Amino acid sequence: MLTIQELSKKFDQNFVVNQFDLTIQPHEIVAIAGPNGAGKTTIINCLLGITSPTNGEIHLDDFPQHTKEFKKRMAYVPDELLLPDALTGIEYIQFVNRMYERESGKKTEDLIELFDMQDAFKKPIETYSHGMKKKTQLIAAFMLNSQIIVLDEPFRGLDVEAIIMTKRLMEKYTEKGGSILLATHDLLSAEAMCNRVAILSRGMKVAEGHANELKNQYDCKNLEEVFMKVSMLGERRERFEKIIDHF
Numbered sequence: 001m002l003t004i005q006e007l008s009k010k011f012d013q014n015f016v017v018n019q020f021d022l023t024i025q026p027h028e029i030v031a032i033a034g035p036n037g038a039g040k041t042t043i044i045n046c047l048l049g050i051t052s053p054t055n056g057e058i059h060l061d062d063f064p065q066h067t068k069e070f071k072k073r074m075a076y077v078p079d080e081l082l083l084p085d086a087l088t089g090i091e092y093i094q095f096v097n098r099m100y101e102r103e104s105g106k107k108t109e110d111l112i113e114l115f116d117m118q119d120a121f122k123k124p125i126e127t128y129s130h131g132m133k134k135k136t137q138l139i140a141a142f143m144l145n146s147q148i149i150v151l152d153e154p155f156r157g158l159d160v161e162a163i164i165m166t167k168r169l170m171e172k173y174t175e176k177g178g179s180i181l182l183a184t185h186d187l188l189s190a191e192a193m194c195n196r197v198a199i200l201s202r203g204m205k206v207a208e209g210h211a212n213e214l215k216n217q218y219d220c221k222n223l224e225e226v227f228m229k230v231s232m233l234g235e236r237r238e239r240f241e242k243i244i245d246h247f
């Protein structure tokens with residue numbers, strides 16, 4: 001189980017994440033949604049050890065965030081496509097396997113086939129399209145047999161087939177006991193797939209629950225409406241409507 005307790009991060013005297021709590025059990029997909037600048041990436045960076053929190057604790061079972069055991073159990077697909085351009089896809093996969101001290105196996109081959117990357121993987125990453133780079137990162141994350149995968153906007157740039165494959169993989173991975181933390185602006189997918197959604201606004205968690213619970217609680221038709229009601233965008237709603245009416 002991933003536990004984030006009272007996580008706060010301050011940049012230049014401003015709290016960009018404030019007393020954030022979240023737990024993710026095995027078999028769960030949990031989304032963090034929030035407007036631009038709400039603090040999603042900062043939370044992920046704290047999970048990965050890229051940013052050190054100002055306050056708070058992060059554990060995977062009994063392992064604190066800074067331990068090797070924690071890091072070995074976590075895989076990550078970033079929103080930004082930072083990959084070594086000169087390597088081929090195969091060489092990159094071998095590099096990730098070495099980092100995690102494991103061998104490439106049948107599962108990796110199956111994932112390469114699933115994302116239709118057999119031919120591309122023989123060529124350097126610099127020749128890949130945006131979607132092909134995203135597929136490379138998804139293959140590298142799902143091959144690891146990790147306990148949790150953090151997915152930051154995993155569907156951005158993927159074609160329809162790859163989106164369907166990724167969603168099926170996410171479901172299968174959690175069915176088998178894995179946990180997924182999904183940071184996304186895609187509320188339709190979050191509503192359809194996630195066991196819980198946590199909505200962030202200005203670094204604070206302003207709502208959390210299953211999409212149906214949130215819709216009932218806030219008397220909304222869908223998660224997008226809930227999002228507008230509880231996030232800072234709600235405050236600007238009247239102004240939006242006026243601008244659109246006069247457009």
Ligand SMILES: Nc1ncnc2c1ncn2[C@@H]1O[C@H](COP(=O)(O)OP(=O)(O)OP(=O)(O)O)[C@@H](O)[C@H]1O
Pocket residue numbers: 011012016034035036037038039040041042043
């Ligand atoms: N290194 C930094 N120094 C100062 N401020 C930062 C730094 N990194 C992030 N911030 C600020 O922290 C806030 C949260 O940013 P963050 O990137 O976590 O938001 P986000 O929810 O991921 O946004 P988006 O949806 O646009 O990706 C923003 O106001 C941002 O300007």
